[in-house]
């Protein structure tokens with residue numbers, strides 16, 4: 072994991088996130104949440120932005136992530152604010168700490184849970200974290216391009232041996248095509264009222280360096296350090312085979328990718 076590289080290479084993603092938050096800001100009533108938890112907070116920059124830009128009445132915002140390196144970075148850079156705390160936690164845990172149960176007015180999670188296999192457990196834990204009447208606002212990357220690239224690389228004899236955790240850690244591949252219906256049913260089964268669950272298509276363009284940095288910062292495979300650059304460069308070969316690299320008017324490579332995002336806005340009933 073490379074927290075700083077992740078922040079630098081995801082500027083375009085932050086624009087997308089902020090546009091969507093603007094769109095939902097009235098519906099969500101962001102001013103009313105006192106206690107909030109952000110699941111899969113990564114390096115903490117988005118969590119920090121959320122607090123300063125939208126959550127003006129929030130007294131406690133906790134960012135959780137299962138990567139010790141991400142949490143260390145978040146604490147070092149944003150942890151001085153007494154209203155902002157970071158802690159290591161795997162959201163798929165079967166032992167959700169008592170201190171995180173029935174505590175939060177809002178649970179957020181951005182671009183995290185697509186890399187996990189047990190989405191039911193994740194939604195159950197999020198439900199348990201919410202106070203009655205609390206809101207859930209989650210982005211799930213779907214048809215997610217790194218996963219499509221990794222699927223290809225995991226069949227390559229050079230990389231297969233280092234990518235054993237690929238099948239178990241990515242649920243997108245195992246899901247049926249009707250994700251929106253699937254997520255809606257799952258959320259209702261757990262007890263959520265589903266206000267909206269929609270799928271939207273986004274297009275993002277990256278220059279070569281930003282794209283390679285992003286790929287380096289998001290993969291979780293045990294690639295030996297001396298082979299890592301080679302591994303990352305092979306991502307470009309896969310993209311070439313998908314015809315996703317264009318040359319712009321200045322002769323520079325441009326990588327344009329379409330991806331889908333499922334946006335969930337749900338709520339835990341007051342009577343539970």
Ligand SMILES: C[S@@+](CC[C@H](N)C(=O)[O-])C[C@H]1O[C@@H](n2cnc3c(N)ncnc32)[C@H](O)[C@@H]1O
Pocket residue numbers: 081110111112113114117135136137138141160161162163180181182183184186187289
């Ligand atoms: C693509 S990053 C998104 C970071 C941040 N939310 C953002 O929007 O920039 C996904 C994060 O989810 C974390 N993550 C993946 N699986 C997780 C799990 N089971 N529990 C908690 N965090 C997890 C990863 O460590 C990573 O930091």
